[in-house]
Amino acid sequence: MVVTKKAIESDYEIEKVSKLLIELWIDFKNISIYILAFIHRSIVNERNDYTPEHNERLEFLWDAVLELVITDELFRDFPDKPEWDLTDIRSAIVRGKNLACVAKELNFQNYLFLGKWEEKTWGRDNDYILANTLEAFIWALYVDLWYIPAKEFILKHIYVTLEDIFEKKLTKDFKTLFQEFAQAKYDITPSYQVLKEEWPDHNKNFEVWIFLDEKQVWTWLWSSKKKAQEAAAKDAYEKMFS
Numbered sequence: 001m002v003v004t005k006k007a008i009e010s011d012y013e014i015e016k017v018s019k020l021l022i023e024l025w026i027d028f029k030n031i032s033i034y035i036l037a038f039i040h041r042s043i044v045n046e047r048n049d050y051t052p053e054h055n056e057r058l059e060f061l062w063d064a065v066l067e068l069v070i071t072d073e074l075f076r077d078f079p080d081k082p083e084w085d086l087t088d089i090r091s092a093i094v095r096g097k098n099l100a101c102v103a104k105e106l107n108f109q110n111y112l113f114l115g116k117w118e119e120k121t122w123g124r125d126n127d128y129i130l131a132n133t134l135e136a137f138i139w140a141l142y143v144d145l146w147y148i149p150a151k152e153f154i155l156k157h158i159y160v161t162l163e164d165i166f167e168k169k170l171t172k173d174f175k176t177l178f179q180e181f182a183q184a185k186y187d188i189t190p191s192y193q194v195l196k197e198e199w200p201d202h203n204k205n206f207e208v209w210i211f212l213d214e215k216q217v218w219t220w221l222w223s224s225k226k227k228a229q230e231a232a233a234k235d236a237y238e239k240m241f242s
Contacts, residue, residue, distance in 0.1 A: 007039060007051045007113060008032035017111060024106070026153070030144050037136035038108070040129055042115030051113055055136035065142045066094055066135060069154045088171045093162060095173065096227065100127035102157055103134040128227055134158075174234035178210075181237060188212045192229045195219075208232050 007013055013035050021028050028034060041054040070093050074086050081089075092098065103109070109124040112133060123129055142150040165171060175190075182190050196207035208228035210218040217240075220232030 006049075008035045010035075020107075020111060024153070026141065026145075026149065028144055033140040033143055034137065037140040038111045038133060039113040040115070040118060040123070040133070042118040042123070043113045046115050055133065061139050061142070063094075063135065065147075065150055066138055066154060066158070069151045070094060070159060073155065073159055085171075089162070089165070091173060092165045092171045093158065095170075096131040096230075097127055098161055098165070098170075099131035099134045099158070102161065103130035106134075106157065108133050108137070128224065174230060174237050178233040178237040178240075181240065182212055186212055190217075190233070192232070194225055194228075210236055 005011075009032070014031050017035050017038070018028075018031055021031075021034060036053060036057075037055050039051050039054045041056055043051050044054050067090065070090050071086075074081075074090055078086060078089075108130060112124055112129070114123045114129075117123075118126070118129070138150055138154065141153055179190055182188050191211045193209050193211065194206050195209050197205070205221050206225045206228045207219060207221050208225065209216050210220075210232050218232050218236040220228050220235060
């Protein structure tokens with residue numbers, strides 16, 4: 001197939017993503033950067049002529065905009081809470097699992113550009129990919145329309161998850177919860193080690209082991225070291241505490 005237009009210039013993609021933005025009541029100016037927000041790095045090497053860029057290009061900006069809005073709202077809404085409580089609450093809101101749930105509610109999985117391997121391995125349901133896509137979308141909003149529209153989107157779709165977070169007591173991450181449990185029951189602080197790195201460099205999986213003292217208590221496999229540690233701690237906490 002001869003590609004005559006890049007993804008960000010494709011009439012089909014422009015129409016598709018435009019409908020999404022209209023449904024979200026976003027009065028966009030530059031549709032191309034919203035299309036870019038849905039391009040995962042896995043497809044760039046496969047179709048460099050069609051998708052030469054991916055959505056991780058300005059990763060540092062994604063977190064900056066999201067955390068600024070959440071931090072400002074929490075500071076105003078909870079004037080009596082100390083800094084460490086606000087930090088835990090903010091972490092719960094911007095945690096990958098929470099952002100992925102928001103992305104799924106917005107049907108962002110239907111707009112992803114993925115490589116063949118990611119498609120085969122259920123990449124459209126991958127929380128890590130979906131959370132990053134949502135953050136990239138916020139970046140696109142900020143670049144296109146600046147701070148206020150990005151803030152309004154964050155408050156409407158992400159900050160509102162705070163009620164559910166409080167209800168389910170998710171203000172502490174599972175690494176912290178598991179550490180508190182292990183210290184209370186065994187007087188041991190868990191340690192995490194990466195035992196294996198599997199698959200190609202561009203699509204690695206990390207096998208993380210949790211140790212209590214010198215005893216291995218849990219193993220988990222994930223596409224990043226941090227996510228593997230969090231997932232292992234969650235599974236260990238839920239099974240050992242129950």
